[in-house]
Amino acid sequence: MLEWLKSVVSDAGIISAVKVTFIMAVSSTAISSVLGILFGLLLERFSFPGKKIIVRINRTLMGVPPVVAGLVVYLLIMRRGPLGPLSLLFTIKGMVIAQVLIITPIISGMIYSYARKSAPSIRAFAVTMGATRWQTAKLIIRELRKEIYFCMVTGFGRSISEVGAVMLVGGNIKGRTRTMTTTISLLKSQGIFTEGVALGILLLVMAFILQWICDLLQKEGEEDENY
Amino acid sequence: MKKKVLAVLVAAAMCVSLAACGGNGEEKKEEKKETKAATEEQKEDKAGDKGRLMMATTTSTEDTGLLDYLKPIFKEDTGWDLEWNAVGTGEALKMGENGDVDVVLVHAKASEEEFIANGFGVERFPVMYNDFVVIGPKEPIAKTDDINAVFTQIINDQLPFVSRGDDSGTDKKEKKIWENLSLDPASDPNYIESGQGMGATITMADEQKAYCLTDRGTWLKQSKDATLESELEIVCEGDANLLNQYGVIAVSPEKYPELNNEGANDFIEWICSDKIQKLIGEYGIDEYGQALFTPNAGTDS
Amino acid sequence: MRITNLEKTIGKFHMEVNDFYIEPGKIHGIVGPNGCGKTVFLKMLAGIITPDKGILDYEGLSSRDITMMSQQPYLMHTSVYENLIYPLKIRGTRPDEDEIDEMLNRVGLREQKNQYARSLSSGERQKLSFLRAVIFKPKLIMVDETLSNLDSESEEMFVGIISEIQKERPITWLIVNHQMDHIYQLCDEIHYMEKGRFVKK
Numbered sequence: 001m002l003e004w005l006k007s008v009v010s011d012a013g014i015i016s017a018v019k020v021t022f023i024m025a026v027s028s029t030a031i032s033s034v035l036g037i038l039f040g041l042l043l044e045r046f047s048f049p050g051k052k053i054i055v056r057i058n059r060t061l062m063g064v065p066p067v068v069a070g071l072v073v074y075l076l077i078m079r080r081g082p083l084g085p086l087s088l089l090f091t092i093k094g095m096v097i098a099q100v101l102i103i104t105p106i107i108s109g110m111i112y113s114y115a116r117k118s119a120p121s122i123r124a125f126a127v128t129m130g131a132t133r134w135q136t137a138k139l140i141i142r143e144l145r146k147e148i149y150f151c152m153v154t155g156f157g158r159s160i161s162e163v164g165a166v167m168l169v170g171g172n173i174k175g176r177t178r179t180m181t182t183t184i185s186l187l188k189s190q191g192i193f194t195e196g197v198a199l200g201i202l203l204l205v206m207a208f209i210l211q212w213i214c215d216l217l218q219k220e221g222e223e224d225e226n227y
Numbered sequence: 228m229k230k231k232v233l234a235v236l237v238a239a240a241m242c243v244s245l246a247a248c249g250g251n252g253e254e255k256k257e258e259k260k261e262t263k264a265a266t267e268e269q270k271e272d273k274a275g276d277k278g279r280l281m282m283a284t285t286t287s288t289e290d291t292g293l294l295d296y297l298k299p300i301f302k303e304d305t306g307w308d309l310e311w312n313a314v315g316t317g318e319a320l321k322m323g324e325n326g327d328v329d330v331v332l333v334h335a336k337a338s339e340e341e342f343i344a345n346g347f348g349v350e351r352f353p354v355m356y357n358d359f360v361v362i363g364p365k366e367p368i369a370k371t372d373d374i375n376a377v378f379t380q381i382i383n384d385q386l387p388f389v390s391r392g393d394d395s396g397t398d399k400k401e402k403k404i405w406e407n408l409s410l411d412p413a414s415d416p417n418y419i420e421s422g423q424g425m426g427a428t429i430t431m432a433d434e435q436k437a438y439c440l441t442d443r444g445t446w447l448k449q450s451k452d453a454t455l456e457s458e459l460e461i462v463c464e465g466d467a468n469l470l471n472q473y474g475v476i477a478v479s480p481e482k483y484p485e486l487n488n489e490g491a492n493d494f495i496e497w498i499c500s501d502k503i504q505k506l507i508g509e510y511g512i513d514e515y516g517q518a519l520f521t522p523n524a525g526t527d528s
Numbered sequence: 529m530r531i532t533n534l535e536k537t538i539g540k541f542h543m544e545v546n547d548f549y550i551e552p553g554k555i556h557g558i559v560g561p562n563g564c565g566k567t568v569f570l571k572m573l574a575g576i577i578t579p580d581k582g583i584l585d586y587e588g589l590s591s592r593d594i595t596m597m598s599q600q601p602y603l604m605h606t607s608v609y610e611n612l613i614y615p616l617k618i619r620g621t622r623p624d625e626d627e628i629d630e631m632l633n634r635v636g637l638r639e640q641k642n643q644y645a646r647s648l649s650s651g652e653r654q655k656l657s658f659l660r661a662v663i664f665k666p667k668l669i670m671v672d673e674t675l676s677n678l679d680s681e682s683e684e685m686f687v688g689i690i691s692e693i694q695k696e697r698p699i700t701w702l703i704v705n706h707q708m709d710h711i712y713q714l715c716d717e718i719h720y721m722e723k724g725r726f727v728k729k
Contacts, residue, residue, distance in 0.1 A: 079434050080455060089434055090419075124576045125602035129615045130592035130666075143605055167423070171431050174392055174420035186422040189314060190394040191321025 008198040016175050017183040017199070024092050024166070024179060025159035028099035033152050035100070036107025041140065043108070044115035055112065061105035066098075070165030073098040077169070090171040095179075098165040103155040110154070114147040115140070150217045157210045161203065277306035280490035283322040284332040285396055286424050287357070288473075289313035291444035291519050293510055297498075300506070305497055307490045315395035315424075323347055323476070326483035330491040332498075334396040334473045348476035352495055353528040355507050355520040356472045359400055361463035362429070362446055363438030372465040377438075378404055385415050387437035391428050392420025396471065401440045404468065425449075433457050442471055444511070444519040451515065472528045473520075475499075499524035529573075529589065529668070529700075534582030536568060543568060543724035545582070552587070552667075553698035555690070557712050559705060560721035566704040569721070570596055570670045573702070589667055592619065596670040601657030603645040608637060608656055611645045615664040631659050635685065651682065658686065662693065670702040687714055 008014060043055065075081050077088040077097070088094040122143050126136040141148070163181035170177030172186060180199050187196035288294050289311065298309050312322060316333045323331045324347045332354065333339060342348045361377050367384065368377055381388050390412065391398040405412050412418045417437070421428045425445040432439035436458070443464070450457045463469075475498060477491035497503055504522035511519035529552070534545040543565045550556055558566050571577040573584065574596040586594070595615070604611050612632075613623045632638040635655040640648065648656060654674050661669055675686055691714065693699065703715065712718060720729045 079436075090431065121602050124571075124598070127575050127591070128594075128596040128598070128661075129618065130590075130595065130664075131618050135618045139604075146605070171427075172422040174422060176419065178422060182422065186393055189318050189424075191315075191318035192394075 004194070005198060008195050009202075011195070013174065013178070013183070014195065014199065017178050017180050018202070020092065020177060021160055021179040021181075024095050024099065025156055027092075028096045028103055028159050029152055029156040031096065032100050032103035032107050032155050033148075036104045036151065036155070037111050037141075037148055039104070040108040040111025041115055041119075041137075043112050044119050058105050058109045058112065062109045064102065064105070065164070066102050066162050067164035067168060069101045070098050070168035073101060073165070073169050089169065090173055090177055092170070092177060095166050095170040095177060098169045099159050099162060102162065102165060103158055106158065107151045107155050110151045111144070111148065114144055118143065146217050150214055153210050153213050153217070157207060160206060275306050276308075277490065278308065278487065280307040280309050280330065280487055280494060281328045282309060282311040282330045282332055282494070283319035283328040284311050284313055285316050285319060285334060286313045286426075287334075287397075287442045287444055288332060290426065291448055291511065293444075293507070293520065296510060297503070297506070300503070301494065301497060305490075305493045307493060309494070315393050316399065317394035320347075323478045326478065326486060328478060329487040330475065330477050330494055332473060332475045334471050335399050336472055336474065338399070339474050339476060343476065347479055347482060349479055351474045351476050352499055352524065353526055354473045354475050354498055354524055355504075355522045356470050356528065357520045358443050358464065359397065359440055359469040359471055360443050360446060360461045361438055361440055362432065362457075362459045363462050364436050364458065365460055365462075368438070368462045370460075370462050372463065374404060374463055374466040374468050375408055377463045378408055378410065381418075381438055382410050382412065382415050385417055387417040387435050388412065388415065388419070389428055389432040389435060389437045389439045390418065390420045391425065392422050393424075395425075397425060397440060397442060400469075400471065404440075407468075429457075429459075433459050438462070447511070447515045447517070447519065472523075529587050530583075530585045531573075532583045532585070534572065534579050534584070536572060536577070536579045538568065541565065541568070541724060545569070545726060548719075548726060550700060550702065551717065552700045554716040555694065555701040555703065555714050557703050557705065557715035557718040558721055559712075559718060564721045565724040566721055567599070567672055570672050570702065570704060573668075574670055586668075593667040594670075595661045595664075595666045595668070597657050597661050597672060597674040599673045601653055601660075601674070603648070603653060603656070606645060607642050608632075608645050608648070609641050611656060612660050612663060615660060619664060621664070628663075631663070634689070635659060651678070654678070655682070658689075662689070665697075666699065668700045668702070670704070672704050675703065675705070690714055 043051070043058075073094065074089070077083045077086065077094055079089065088097065119140050122140050123136060126139050131139060160179075161181065163179075163185060166172075166177075166179050167182050167185065170179070170182065172178050172182040178186070180203055184196045184199050184203075187193070187199070284294070290313070294309070294311055294313075301307060301309050311332075312319070312328065314322070316335045316338060319328075319331050319333050320335075320338055320342050322328045323342065324345075331339075331342075331348070334356075336351075339348070339351050343351055361374065363386075368380055368386070371377060380386070390401055419431075419435075419437075421431050423431070425441055426449055428439060429441055429446065429449050430453070431437070433455075439459075446461070450459075475495050477488060477495060478486055480486060480488035498507075504524050507520050507522045508518055511517065529550045531545050531548040531550075534543070534548075536543045541563075558569070560566050568577060572579050574594060575591055576596070604614065609628070612628060616623045629638065629641075632641055635658070637652060637655055637659075640652065645653075645656065657674060661671075675683070678686070690701065703712075705712070720727050
C-alpha cells in the first residue's frame with residue numbers, strides 16, 4: 001500500500017498535474033481575491049442606481065456552472081475568437097481566466113454579504129475615533145480579515161476541485177495544462193483506477209485541510225458573539 | 228462583433244436544444260406505447276420484450292450514430308434492448324473485465340486477444356472496419372497515401388501534432404505507427420497529448436493548426452456538424468496501415484454467470500448476419516456521401 | 529458649539545433644533561424619554577448621520593477632537609490593549625505604557641489587557657469604550673447611554689474620572705440618559721428633549 005502510494009506520488013505525470021493545479025489555483029485565487037474583495041467592498045460602500053440589479057447578477061454568477069464559464073472563455077480566446085491573437089487557449093493563463101470568472105463572483109458575493117452586516121457599525125466607530133477615509137477603509141479590511149481568509153480558502157477549494165472549465169479551456173494537455181482533476185477524468189477514461197483513486201485521495205486530503213481551516217476561522221467568528 | 232453574435236447564437240441554440248429534448252421525450256413515450264401495443268398484437272411472429280443487453284463500446288460507434296441506427300432494428304429482430312457505454316477501448320475492455328457489461332464492441336485487436344487470453348471474453352468476431360486518416364493544415368505536408376512518410380515528416384520538421392494520449396483504440400493505433408517507424412514523438416516539442424475524446428482532440432488540432440490521427444467517421448461527422456468550419460483537411464488516407472478493425476466479444480459467462488450471455492450471443496450472431504452487414508455497409512451514404520464502415524464479418528481480420 | 533436650523537426626518541420621526549448652544553468646557557446632560565431623538569442628535573453631531581439641513585458650527589473643533597461612546601460599543605477583533613490604543617495609533621501618537629496600565633488598573637481591566645476584547649462582559653466593554661474615548665484627549669465627548677444602568681461602584685468610578693478630567697483640563701461633555709440618575713449630579717447644565725425638540729423645563 002505504502003509502496004504503491006510512493007510510486008504514484010513519484011510519477012512524473014502526477015507530479016506535473018499537482019504542480020499545474022497549484023500554479024493555476026494560487027494564481028486564480030490571488031486574482032479573484034483582489035478583484036472580488038475590492039468589488040464586494042465597493043458595492044457595499046456606495047449606493048447608485050442599478051445597484052440592486054448588479055447584486056442580483058452577482059448572486060446569479062455565484063452559481064454559474066463552470067462549464068458555461070469555460071465555454072464563454074473558450075469562445076473568447078479560441079484562435080478565431082476576439083482574443084485569439086493572444087494565444088491563450090490551452091494554456092494555464094487561459095485556465096486562470098476561466099477560473100477567475102467562476103471564483104470572483106463567489107468571493108465578491110460573500111464579501112458583500114459580510115460587509116453589509118458589519119461595515120456600517122465599523123464605519124460609525126471609525127467616525128467616532130476620528131479616522132480618515134483611508135484609515136476607515138483599512139480598519140474595515142482588518143476587521144473583516146477572517147471573512148476574507150474564509151472567502152479565499154473557499155475560492156482556492158473551488159479552484160482545485162473544478163474540472164469542467166479547466167478541461168474545456170486548458171485542453172488537458174499532458175505536462176502543460178493537465179490538472180489533478182482532469183488527470184482523474186483521463187485515467188478513468190483509460191480504465192486505470194488505481195492512480196485515479198490515489199489522486200482522488202490527495203484531493204480529498206487537501207479538501208479536508210481547507211475545510212478544517214474554514215472551520216477554525218468560523219469557530220473564532222462564533223466565539224466573538226458569545227457575550 | 229461576429230464572435231459576439233456567435234456566442235449569442237450558441238446560447239440560443241442551447242435553449243432550443245433543451246426545449247427540443249423535452250419534446251423528443253414525450254414523442255418517444257408515445258412511440259413506445261404504440262410499439263408496445265403493436266408487439267402485443269403480433270406476439271407470435273415478433274420477438275417481444277426480452278430485457279436489457281449492456282454493451283461497452285468505443286466513442287466512434289456512438290459518435291457516428293451507427294448504434295442509434297442499429298438499436299431499433301436489433302430490438303425488432305431479437306427482442307433485446309441494447310444499451311451502451313461509449314468510452315475509449317481501454318475503458319471498454321476494463322468494463323468487460325469487471326463484469327459491468329455483457330458484450331464489448333471495440334477496435335484494438337491485440338488488446339482484444341489479450342482480453343480473451345486472460346479469460347474475460349469468450350471469442351472475438353470481426354464485424355467491420357473503418358479507416359483512420361491524418362488531418363491537418365494543407366501546408367507543409369502534401370496530401371499522400373503514405374502514412375510513414377507523413378509521420379516521419381512530422382517528427383523531422385517538428386510539426387505540431389495532437390495525440391489523444393488516452394489509451395483509446397485510436398491512440399494505440401497512433402503509438403503503433405510511431406513504434407513501427409522507431410520514432411519517439413516526445414522528441415517533437417510541438418507534440419501534445421489532449422487526454423480527451425476524438426471530437427475534443429480534433430477541435431484542439433483545429434485550434435492549434437496541428438496534425439492529428441482520427442477515424443474517418445468522427446472526422447466526417449465533426450467537419451459537417453461543427454459551428455465553425457474546420458480549417459483542416461485530410462492529408463493522408465488510404466494506407467493499408469490505417470485500417471481500423473472492430474471486433475465483438477461476449478464477456479465470459481464462466482467468470483460472470485449473472486451476465487446476459489444469451490443476449491450477447493444473439494447480438495454477435497445478429498451483427499454478423501448478412502442482413503445487418505449489408506445495413507452497416509450502407510450506413511452514412513445518405514448523410515455524408517460515403518459509407519463510414521466496411522462490413523467484414525466472417526473474414527479473418 | 530452652536531447648532532442652527534437643524535432638521536432631520538427618518539421615517540415618521542422628525543427632529544427640529546432651531547438654536548442650540550453648547551457651552552464649551554461644561555458637562556451637559558440631555559434627558560428625555562426613549563425615542564425622543566437623543567441618539568439621533570448625538571450621531572448628527574458626531575458625523576455618523578448627516579442632517580437634512582441646518583448648520584453645525586463646531587467653533588474650531590475638527591472631527592479628530594470629537595468622539596462618541598455608543599450604547600453598544602464596537603470592539604475590534606483584537607486585544608483589549610489594541611482596542612485601547614487604536615485612537616492613538618491613527619493619530620500617530622506613541623502610547624504612554626505607564627499611563628495605559630494605570631488607566632486599566634483604575635477601571636479594573638489590567639488583568640484583561642492582552643485578552644481578546646470581544647470576550648469581555650458587557651460592563652467591561654463599557655469601561656474599555658470609556659477609556660478608549662478619553663485616552664486621546666478629545667475636546668468634545670458624547671456619551672450615549674453608556675453610563676446608565678451601571679452598578680453604583682462603577683458609577684462612582686466614572687464620576688470620579690470625569691470630575692478629575694474636568695479639574696485638569698475642562699472639556700465639553702454631552703451625556704445622554706433616559707432617566708435622571710447619579711451622573712447628573714456632575715452636570716453643569718441639563719437639557720430636556722421631547723419628540724425631536726429641545727424643551728424648557
